Amino acid sequence: MEPRLFDAHCHLDLMAHPNAVADEVTALGLGLFDCGVDPRDFASANERARRQTGIIAGVGLHPWWLADGRCGAAEVNLLCELASRERFIGEIGLDFSSRFAGTEGVQTQAFERLCQALSQHPLAGRVLSIHAVRAAGATLDILESSGLLKNDPNSPTIIFHWFSGTSDELVRARHAGSFFSINERMLATKRGREYARQIPLNRLLLETDAPAEQNKETTARQLVDSLARTSEVVAAIKKMRFAEHRVGCLGNTHSIFDLADPVAKNAKYEYCCKASHIILQQNQCH
Secondary structure, eight states, X not given: OOOSEEEEEEOGGGBSSHHHHHXXXXXXXXXXXXXXXXXXXXXXXXXXXXXXXXXXXXXXXXXXXXXXXXXXXXXXXXXXXXXXXXXXXXXXXXXXXXXXXXXXXXXXXXXXXXXXXXXXXXXXXXXXEEEEESOHXXXXXXXHHTTTTSSSTTSOEEEEETOOSOHHHHHHHHHTTOEEEEOHHHHTSHHHHHHHHHSOGGGEXXXXXXXXXXXXXXXXXXXXXXXXXXXXXXXXXXXXXXXXXXXXXXXXXXXXXXTTOHHHHHHHHHHHHHHHHHHHHHHHTO
């Protein structure tokens, strides 16, 4: 069954009961992009995604995990190897907020390495879900210098999750053809609501970024309700009908994630699972 709602950015691995949430998803007509925060978790996330055609697993390394030392050089190496073979990448990016002061160099080096790996191994239909806090300009600079912002069929689709940059950076990201996934917490701020008004409907996606806290009790029903509330608020901001906004966002999702092709998804899973297993074994031997 094709999803009636799609969460373009959430983290099953950070929920208290990720497998239970995954099992609830299809029955509720929900699809989701399960963004990874640690590349070591990708194999299990991919296996979980195989059981539900509405779930897409991304390989990622969250900048927080890099900044606080939970991940290091070995995980960056693993990320680059896995991502070079993968279509769905996320969560990745940069966070230059004050809490991570002094780690800008480490984050930048890792993000540059990843973007170079993706550029050297182009893949049609690739999708990147990007975290950019006080770093949207730097993120766009690296994407551009790596050749990932070209108007080319092999260039990836860039999704800025919970965009919080400046208005000038928003304009630059829009002109680069980026998409933007929006959640309730973004809409809680005046700037977030204004950005939602400015971003064209054909560039908007819905997300929850759930859970708000690691190991928080979360259900698929809560995700559905949050997405519906977000869509309702954005529709009001844009002065359009709720159904029109919801259908528009879902149409964007279908074009990016190819939701109607579960056979191709499972065939791809078989290949990627084997590749992931080989890479994990290689990294464990070094």
